[in-house]
Amino acid sequence: PNPNPPQYYPQYGNYYPPPPPSVQVPLPAPYDHHHRGAAPPPNVPPTEFPPSVHSHNYPGWAGRYPYGLQPPMPTPYVEHQKAVTIRNDVNLKKETLRIEPDEGCPGRFLVAFTFDATVAGSMTVYFFAKEELNCNLTAMKPDLIKPVTVSFKEGLGQKFRQPSGTGIDFSVFEDSELLKQGGMEIYPLAVKAETTLSADQPSEGEDQKPKTPNSQITQAVFEKKESGDYQVRVVSQILWVNGTRYELQEIYGIGNSVEGDTDANDPGKECVICLSEPRDTTVLPCRHMCMCSECAKVLRYQTTRCPICRQPVERLLEIKVNNKAEEPPQQTSQSPPLHPPPALHQEEV
CATH class of the missing domain: 3.30.40.10 (Zinc/RING finger domain, C3HC4 (zinc finger))
Structure with missing residues (x-):
């Protein structure tokens, strides 16, 4: 109960109640809502209080409210996967892709590189090529420079070089076309290594699904050195295996x-x-x-x-x-x- 209840005075005209006393009697400390009686709450050890009870003596609580740091957030779960092996029958070693001067045709440059092959197939060099559906390449400037296709046999460490007279003349094209950067649809240079379909593979009529040969596509751009000469930089390599497209990383x-x-x-x-x-x-x-x-x-x-x-x-x-x-x-x-x-x-x- 409040020891200083408010005083009530009859309503008289021109009468004002006296001011409150100068010394106020302090109110008792508020008890927990579980103890509303006149007697003080029982002296219970803090450890006996359940976590849901807001006790003054409960560790980690100040009055009726908690204080301190919040518990840390749980670490997000990271997915763990196992790799699946995919057979690559032809592999162009991208660090060997380069251009060399054509001694038979001054001013032209030929594409050369080293590759491995476990089966026979064909190698096609495209200039200004665009990738279409099912990893098919289309030459966008066939009137200026046509694609060149060369067959190869199985073997490791094979050397490839374009036939003389089929190379590119950089003076015919603008630097903006040769030195493209960032995302692009047309690559200045693309090489497609395609395997030959074996005779034991089923034809289209047997399983009602057309078969396409496995292939590897290497897409590259040209870069200009300080000397003014051009060099090749590989941007990406793509695999086409059993009708599925993969990007090599x-x-x-x-x-x-x-x-x-x-x-x-x-x-x-x-x-x-x-x-x-x-x-x-x-x-x-x-x-x-x-x-x-x-x-x-x-x-x-x-x-x-x-x-x-x-x-x-x-x-x-x-x-x-x-x-x-x-x-x-x-x-x-x-x-x-x-x-x-x-x-x-x-x-x-």
């Missing part, structure tokens, strides 16, 4: 994990977390192959940052590489593997 660190002629104790091959197991898991989208699968399973619940570059992690891709140097090489029952080893084949959506 490089994986950083996979070379240290698949080279069978190196020492097993060579630094750089082990997981950067446990420093003992070989690395076999790639972080996406930065594509750093830096962890073993066991550490990756633990890491995905604790952080969303790459251990190498600290970029956000969207997915973890496990790539199992069969690397046993002591085993003898496979015989003719299987085709030899391509070099370099297969990188991440991510389907474009």
Whole structure:
């Protein structure tokens, strides 16, 4: 009860109530809503209060309201996937793609590169090509320079060079057409390596679905050096396998994990977390192959940052590489593997 109840005075004209006393009697401290009696609340140890009771003596509470930091947000879950192997019958080594002067036709330049092939096929060089449906290329300036197709046989480390007289004359085209940057639909240079359909493949009438040969497309642009000469820079590589389009992506660190002629104790091959197991898991989208699968399973619940570059992690891709140097090489029952080893084949959506 209030010890200082308000005073009521009869309503008389020209009468004003006296002022309140100068010393106010303090009110008692407010009790918890569970204790409304006149007696003080029982002296109960703080540990006996359940978390839902707002007690003055309960740790982490100030009066009736909590204080302190909120609990941290849970770490987002990172998806862990396993890679699926896709056979690539023809591989153009993009670091070898270049242009060379044509000695037979001064002023023209020929496309040259190195490639591996486990089956026979054909190589077509396009200038100013546009990719159409089902990875078909269309030359956009066939009146000025036509595509050139050359057949090849199976074999590793083959050298390709355009026939003399079929190269490009840079003086005919503007630099704005040759030196394109950023997103584009027409690439100044494109090379399509296409395999030959084998005789044992079913025809269109047997399964009611047309068969298309597997192929690899390398799209590139020209760059001008300080000397004024042109050089080639590869922008992307695309695979067309069994009617599905894939875009090739490089994986950083996979070379240290698949080279069978190196020492097993060579630094750089082990997981950067446990420093003992070989690395076999790639972080996406930065594509750093830096962890073993066991550490990756633990890491995905604790952080969303790459251990190498600290970029956000969207997915973890496990790539199992069969690397046993002591085993003898496979015989003719299987085709030899391509070099370099297969990188991440991510389907474009």
